[in-house]
Amino acid sequence: MALRTPIHTLPRRVIIPKITQRHSSPCPIHHARLLATVAPPVTQSSTSSQGPTAMVFMNMGGPSTTDEVGPFLSRLFADGDLIPLGRLQPYLGPLISKRRTPKIQKQYAAIGGGSPIRKWSEHQSSEMCKILDVVNPETAPHRPEGGGAVAFTQYPQYSCSTTGSSLNELWKWRNRLEGKGDTPGAITWSVIDRWPVHPGLVEAFARNVEEQLLTYPEEKRKEVVLLFSAHSLPMSVVNRGDTYPAEVAATVWAVMQRLGFSNSYRLCWQSQVGPSAWLGAQTSDTVQEYVKKGQTDLILIPIAFTSDHIETLFELDQEVIHEAGSPGVKRAESLNGSKVFIEALADVAHKHLQSGESCSRQMGLRCQGCTSERCLEQKKFFVGQENFLSVR
């Protein structure tokens, strides 16, 4: 209903951060309208044959105030893509979210009253657009109708729980608004679905590690252990064939290669919830065990998050590091406002716009253990958009 209108009236490149809709808003367009105003207007090229290009950032939502924590958790635990609770999801989800709300509210209060994801996403996308406008003038839109939109995941490594979940939601709303079928809609969509070893991403991570390493005395620097930490996944998701663990590992290897393997390191996994089996080793255990072994100089590196949020500011800083009780246990800065990172975003987007691809070939393949019809249809839809990209 609302989809056509706002996109048509968007400025030439529109930044729509955070459309993991179940967690932040039931309709991506709601956000699109709200946030369209935050994108700086960009120079219009009247000679460009390619329509208006909306750069739609997909990221984990988060409550902006502590009052929003309850509704946010309700949507989070209702999302079977993200937190699979099986058939009992409609009953267990509300129970768990209600039980966890007071605790999580306290955590958000402890990091300033809300999630910084939105702030950083807006900053990153707005700065990225300034660059993209210079390097990719041919996609500067000039037709007020029609055109294309790029769904740009802000999870560098693809998981069905994150990017996949966002795409399922995007696809659902697109169909509600533009109807099912293989006919072209008002908007041609393409997806930047993963970019785990982009050189600029790797460079941005590596610089933050190097900066933190400099805070140790020179003679101890080589003995610091680097602990890359990524959000964990339930083993049921891993065993279904989710590509996330392997892509996170690829990022880690690339960062270590860039650092010349200057330090020893481990990849560990954080934020597991509930009694079922999740992928380990767990970050909190890892820190405790190394400290117990006498290895008290450790740098935690959030390797699957591109900006700060509750998992860095609270879980790592105020829980894991605080509980370690050792001044040598530190954390590398998140990417947040890193210029190198924002240039990387622009380069990823630029290359995608030049490629003429609707998504990666990898995205077209369902996981071997996937039983979700929604995944099947969603993938078909985005792969099929390639047919309409030429008329963008």
Add this chain to the structure above:
Amino acid sequence: MALRTPIHTLPRRVIIPKITQRHSSPCPIHHARLLATVAPPVTQSSTSSQGPTAMVFMNMGGPSTTDEVGPFLSRLFADGDLIPLGRLQPYLGPLISKRRTPKIQKQYAAIGGGSPIRKWSEHQSSEMCKILDVVNPETAPHRPEGGGAVAFTQYPQYSCSTTGSSLNELWKWRNRLEGKGDTPGAITWSVIDRWPVHPGLVEAFARNVEEQLLTYPEEKRKEVVLLFSAHSLPMSVVNRGDTYPAEVAATVWAVMQRLGFSNSYRLCWQSQVGPSAWLGAQTSDTVQEYVKKGQTDLILIPIAFTSDHIETLFELDQEVIHEAGSPGVKRAESLNGSKVFIEALADVAHKHLQSGESCSRQMGLRCQGCTSERCLEQKKFFVGQENFLSVR
């Protein structure tokens, strides 16, 4: 007892394949003596200041005849590094191996009566030495006494269950023969402990994939799904902090990058044994599930093995592929005699000899959940060898 003598009398570069001692022989030197003769003599450089350099290949053992299957399995299931059965290992190990012997004997009979690992290891190491002798003449040994040995793992990705287990065994025998302590022994050891993304390794894998892709009709080629398959690990080992899953993932990413992400793919895990939880998705399930979904063109790529063995020739070829019942399910050739691969081995060894390092920095770090004193001491020993490398 025997260690000094044979190494001293070895030809200048000696190839000692397969010293995963528990599985093949209780003493590495036994093999060293047996196999010294298979290494071709190499040109001696009388001007080289560096001692005789033994290139000791570490690989999984395997029975050469079906009669050897029983004793081989006994040693395999007695190895807590490789198959952790806890305190009951001395009792459970013999039971399991006895029970499995007839079945495994049949499997070896079905692939020609024995494991081809030894044949390929000897070929690979012998060919590698020919190259190494040309590119690295300065380590051509000329002193009949003393000198160095390089333990060169033939597992490109490090696991405590494979390379770590071999090193524990090597360290144990070294100490029995040369005594404990930090004093230099007759032999200075260094270790090539991992090389998961060496460009030559990646190139060799990629070429075998490309070759297999060519067997599909051109119009179907892009739709073939690539299934990288590696030996799985128990989740107890993964959760302890084993680096293997992440390094296998790094290899997969590098191969896909080299292939230009021409096809969609998954990394899956094979050969799990017993009732405990292992890392998935399982290779056999993956093939079945894709075939069921209608994806019947699949190439299996053994990504953590460098030559054929029972897991490729029997498990993949005669079980997984046979059971798939679809002519589009195939396997990429193993590296075996690949010239590109053997040149890669020489390059890995060459760079290691030039580096002056006793092992990677990463090898010095125990896993966070490690409780093995043997691991601790073994790592100390190999890291400490760096002090003696200058006098090699």
